[in-house]
Amino acid sequence: MNAPVNPKKLIKGATGDWEIVIGMEIHAQVTSEAKLFSGASTRFGAEPNSNVSLVDAAMPGMLPVINEECVRQAIRTGLGLKAQINLRSLFDRKNYFYPDLPQGYQISQYKDPIVGEGEVLVDVPDEGTINVRIERLHLEQDAGKSIHDLHPSMSFVDLNRSGVALMEIVSKPDLRSSEEAKAYVTKLRSILRYLGTCDGDMEKGSLRADVNVSVRRPGEPLGTRCEIKNVNSIRFIGQAIEYEARRQIGILEDGGKIDQETRLFDPGKGETRSMRSKEEAHDYRYFPDPDLLPLEFDQAYVDALAEGLPELPDAKKARFMSQYGLSPYDASVLIAERESADFYEAVAEGRDGKAAANWVINELFGRLNKEGRDIAASPVSAAQLGAIIDLIGENVISGKIAKDLFEIVWSEGGDPRAIVESRGMKQVTDTGAIEAAVDAVIAGNPDKVEQAKAKPTLLGWFVGQVMKQTGGKANPGAVNEMLKSKLGIE
């Protein structure tokens, strides 16, 4: 835990440097048809209280029955986090009263979680790769939703979420900056999405973070932490940490002390505020749920799930670097989403990997970002983009024309090769035609021809003029060669 302090990470206070220490609890909604302990649907956006079984509503005498698919998803996730899978785990009750918690307790895993220690490798921009240790992953029920703004004095409760399976993924306090924290959540989200165990949709609340923040002087023991509850976007996680760290440093530098408490992040004001103090903290009276037997499976069960795991981001990145000769940066960009990586591989198949990466990252991703679309909604298919790259490679079009072609395919669709043909976008490689254009430019600019003899960099100007004459279609290599020989430039 006491890795060497990275001076770049320190925050300057009025009285010296401070180090931020962050640990996270990520609540990831398990991708499953039914809830953790009932057969009710998990579909998002249904009419309030329509996905509620007798168990979810905690009717008298109702009993939970574990949904095996949720167990499989938790094991898959554990494997993806290179974590210890516990062949025996227990469900406990966490007792508290709240209207959106019908049972009066949440079924969770307290002492014996299904997944133990693991790790996540995180690429942090401008920093390199850090190893974030995972403390545990456990399964638990989500609560329902209380709605307080529909009636002047009453609250409404929607139990659709009540009982939906969550994985709580707890990291060790290994993060040292908001950048690291954001990169960690981004990476974790990517792993979950690769695995198909959580859709990672933060807007719908499928992924939420409780962020534990403390500060200390470099080298000193951990400070008192505050927990910022339920932060639901990666950007807000960064903002909340920045605010909270500075708040704590301010208090400490003024000679105060930090009270351990639970805080809320207000995205509107960009600040955290106290929710409840340690003294007000619930006594959850955890105890093993007597309605449920210990959750047990054998190693063969785990092995079978491991067999079926997809290639995960780290492995894919390494393969992209070795197989396609990509830079670490390009590889990271491409593997961030499984769909992007698949798209890239479809484009790169049988083509130059680097060229494919350039086109996917710079042209396609650039354009998608600009329009706020994701890869699944790309108007240009992998086959179309591949055809464009082929046309460049075959010297049928120049790189510049290719960009025009990309625009046409983006907005109008169609077969790139046919478009080039029908719209006369083919590169001119006919030397006769190129020579005519070259001769015309030379004849029309005797002064420049003279200057070029002393100043060979003027070649570029001549190339530009010839390209203009040919409507951009002349093969730039051929134009270059011919101009050089006619102008006598070496």
Add this chain to the structure above:
Amino acid sequence: MTNLTDLTLADARDGLQRRAFSAVELTQAHLDAMAAARGLNAFLVETPERALAMARASDARIASGDGRPLEGLPLGIKDLFCTEGVITTAGSNILKGFEPAYESAVSGNLWRDGAVMLGKLNLDEFAMGSSNETSAFGPVVSPWRRPGSDAPLVPGGSSGGSAAAVAARLCLAATATDTGGSIRQPAAFTGTVGIKPTYGRCSRWGTVAFASSLDQAGPIARTVRDAAIMLRSMAGPDARDTTCADLPVPDYEAAIGRGVRGLKIGIPKEYRVAGMPDEIERLWQQGAAWLKAAGAEIVEISLPHTKYALPAYYIVAPAEASSNLARYDGVRYGLRVEGRDIVDMYERSRAAGFGREVKRRIMIGTYVLSAGYYDAYYLRAQKIRTLIKRDFETVYADGIDAVLTPATPSSAFGIGEKGSGDPVEMYLNDIFTVTVNMAGLPGIAVPGGLDAGGLPLGLQLIGRPFDEETLFAASQVIEDAAGRIALPEAWWGR
């Protein structure tokens, strides 16, 4: 024709089969008896129309020759079992008027087998009590009285309504539940037979929970055979309760004639508690003698952790109850008393909805699970539970087939007589029965005779896990030897 309500369940079954009477006649006779016995307060809800409709359907089945195991037999259902469309209260104001949209697994099994529902039976609130005095709807009066006295006695609890109704011949048999003795103690107090099967034998689905790791359903009936017939229908695997055993249910009725020849019956010395009346001791020895005479070997055994069972039980059961009863919060169903805010609403609803004993146990349970006390109470109690279980495993491994003990430390007491000052006085009623729940074993209470005051006393047999058959066989030997107790004359009107 003899009075139809005096028949045993088995005789009534056979009578229906022979067409000696119809299911409607049999049902009507019970409905009439119930109406005359309202002073006992055994039934909380009577369902005469449903009963007669079910009986008519049964008569049609019998006529067409496709009668099922319990076809046309009128039963009472403890009001802890949720019954679809019929108010289910668990004896509590907090569930006043609650009408489930579902049928409990156990009662559903009885209807599947053709039984007729007469109504819902009174009980201690949430099954917490040993006298049926904690019911929010008033105590049940036992059909038993001391000779020459009309002082009302308790039928025991928590299945007091079930035991009283069976003893008073208001139903042929009844469902009951047992968390610490709630089937066996009232059976012993009323001269009836009650069996708590092995934990996991009956599904808990749809039964209002008291203490999930201890609760188990079972029947109260007038004979060992009737109890065997009932349990066979009530029990069985249920995927909706993961603690319910995935085991086939034996034909218990076939086991009752097996006898006890060659069986080893253990007599645990730790059950000879201080202050136990001589009569109880004598009954116990008598029971051993009966079994011996029938060919069993009687062996003195030791169950050394017995004395810790009651205190440990009164930690584990309230702990689970405090959590199980959190759902009665006034938000979704049952009683709601409006308040200034949500916490005020919770407090008012629960204050008004729960009675004293339930509140006491919620508080005990909350306390023993609290931070800083969990290890000292709950965890230690669970360790004791493991030791109690091991005590039994050891004697069973040594070849003991069943254990014989008294069912209760005394016969029935008067209403209002016990526990008003010190609740522990009431809790001591369960001293011989709680170990069985703590160990998850089957236990049966069977009448052994009357005490000097003319009230029934029961013997308890404790079996190996899922070996209810041996209990039925051994109990039948006791029933045969003791002779069936003459149930009280209907002073309550008929």
